[in-house]
Amino acid sequence: MSLISLITDLFRNLSQQRLRSFLTIFGIMWGTATLILLLAFGTGFRDQTILNMRGMGDQIAIMFPGQTTVAYEGYGIGRPVRFRETDVQLLRDQIADIDVATPEYRESMEISYGTKRRNSSVGGVYPVYQDLRNMFEKAGGRWLNEADVKQRRRVIFLGNRLTENLFEEEDPVGKQVTVSGTPFTVIGVLQEKIQNSSYSQQDRDRAFIPASTYSAMMGTDRLSNILYTPADPGKAETVRDQVYEVMGRKHRFDPSDRDAIGIWDTNEFWSFINVMFLGINGFLVLIGFFTLAVGGIGVANIMFVVVQERMKEIGIRRSVGARRHHIMGQFFLETFMIVGIGAAAGYAVGWLLVEATQDLPIKDFVGSPYFAPEVGLIAFAVLGFVGFAAGLLPAWRASRLDIVECLRR
Incomplete structure (x- = not known):
C-alpha cells in the first residue's frame, strides 16, 4: 500500500469519528506543549541560576581568616x-x-560627593580582581590598572547603584569624591550585573581602590580575604x-x-547545580511523560477501534500475500502519523506559550523560559517512545488476526 493511500485512509478514518479523533490528537498536543513548557522553564531556571552565580565570579574560592x-x-x-x-x-x-591568587582589603567607609554621603564597603584590590569577580566597566570609564597600583594613585571605581545615589544623572567619570575625608578621582562605574550573593555588600553598592593605596591610607598590611581560582x-x-x-x-x-580558615568555594556550587538541575529536569520530563502517556492511551484506543473496523481489509491484504510485518508496519505508520499531527500542533502551542511567558515578572528569580535545542530533542524522544508504545499492541493484534475470521466480516 502506498504512502498516499495510507494517509488517505487515515484521514478518512479520523473524519468518521471526528470528536474521538479530536480528543485523541488534542491529548497528544497538550501533552507535548506541557512537556515543552516545563522543560523550557527548567532550562531558563538553570541558566538564570548560573547567571546569578556568575555575579560572584567564575569558579572562585574566597578565603576568610578565622x-x-x-x-x-x-x-x-x-x-x-x-x-x-x-x-x-x-x-x-x-x-x-592554583591558577590565580589575589589579596583583598576591605573596610566600610563614608564616601561623599557634594552634600550626598553613603557608607560603602571599600575594597583595596589588584587589577586581576576584575577577571575573578566579573567586574566590567561601563563605556567611558575603566577599571584599575598596574600603574594605579605602582604609583598608589587615589583613583576609585564605583558600583553602579552607589554612583546613582551619589551622582544621580551626572556623569561621574573624572569627578572627585572623598573617601573618609581623602579625595579620590572616579575612573569608572560598574556595568550592571545580576548578583544574588556576596560576602560584604553587593558590588553595585561597593567601591574599589588600588590595594597599595588602601594599605598606605589605612596603615595596614592585614588582608580581609584572599581569592584564588584552581587551574x-x-x-x-x-x-x-x-x-x-x-x-x-x-x-x-x-x-x-x-x-582556622574559612573557604567559600563556589566550585562546590557548580558541582551541586549540575546534579540539582539534572534532577529537576528529570522530574519535569517525568511529569511531561505521564501527561503524554494519557494522550498515548487515547491513541492506542483509537487504533484498536481502527483495527476492529478494518478487519476485512486486513483479511484481504493477508490473503493476497501481505506478511504480518507489512500489517504491523501499516498500523505503526498510522499511529505515528496521529502522534505526529498532535506533536506538530503541540510544538506550535508550546512555542507560543514559551513566548507568551517571556514578560512575566519572575525573571530575576526563575529566569525566562526558552525553547532550547535540547528541549525539542527531549520532547521528540519522549514522543517517539509514546508513539511506539501506543502503536505496538494494536499493530501486533492486527498482524495476528485470523485471515478466515477477517474475511467473514
Whole structure:
C-alpha cells in the first residue's frame, strides 16, 4: 500500500469519528506543549541560576581568616589567623594547581560627593580582581590598572547603584569624591550585573581602590580575604586541602582545623547545580511523560477501534500475500502519523506559550523560559517512545488476526 493511500485512509478514518479523533490528537498536543513548557522553564531556571552565580565570579574560592579550634604544637585554641600579602605569594609558589591568587582589603567607609554621603564597603584590590569577580566597566570609564597600583594613585571605581545615589544623572567619570575625608578621582562605574550573593555588600553598592593605596591610607598590611581560582575546577577539593596544609605550616595550625580558615568555594556550587538541575529536569520530563502517556492511551484506543473496523481489509491484504510485518508496519505508520499531527500542533502551542511567558515578572528569580535545542530533542524522544508504545499492541493484534475470521466480516 502506498504512502498516499495510507494517509488517505487515515484521514478518512479520523473524519468518521471526528470528536474521538479530536480528543485523541488534542491529548497528544497538550501533552507535548506541557512537556515543552516545563522543560523550557527548567532550562531558563538553570541558566538564570548560573547567571546569578556568575555575579560572584567564575569558579572562585574566597578565603576568610578565622581562629583555631584545635590545639597544635603547643599552641592553644582561640588563636586568630591573620592574612598578609606574603600569604598570597606563598600559595602561588607552593600550590601548582592554583591558577590565580589575589589579596583583598576591605573596610566600610563614608564616601561623599557634594552634600550626598553613603557608607560603602571599600575594597583595596589588584587589577586581576576584575577577571575573578566579573567586574566590567561601563563605556567611558575603566577599571584599575598596574600603574594605579605602582604609583598608589587615589583613583576609585564605583558600583553602579552607589554612583546613582551619589551622582544621580551626572556623569561621574573624572569627578572627585572623598573617601573618609581623602579625595579620590572616579575612573569608572560598574556595568550592571545580576548578583544574588556576596560576602560584604553587593558590588553595585561597593567601591574599589588600588590595594597599595588602601594599605598606605589605612596603615595596614592585614588582608580581609584572599581569592584564588584552581587551574582545573575538577581539582578544587584537592587544592582546598593543599591550601589548609600550606597555610597551616605558615600560621602554625592543624590543617584539619577548618575553622582556622574559612573557604567559600563556589566550585562546590557548580558541582551541586549540575546534579540539582539534572534532577529537576528529570522530574519535569517525568511529569511531561505521564501527561503524554494519557494522550498515548487515547491513541492506542483509537487504533484498536481502527483495527476492529478494518478487519476485512486486513483479511484481504493477508490473503493476497501481505506478511504480518507489512500489517504491523501499516498500523505503526498510522499511529505515528496521529502522534505526529498532535506533536506538530503541540510544538506550535508550546512555542507560543514559551513566548507568551517571556514578560512575566519572575525573571530575576526563575529566569525566562526558552525553547532550547535540547528541549525539542527531549520532547521528540519522549514522543517517539509514546508513539511506539501506543502503536505496538494494536499493530501486533492486527498482524495476528485470523485471515478466515477477517474475511467473514
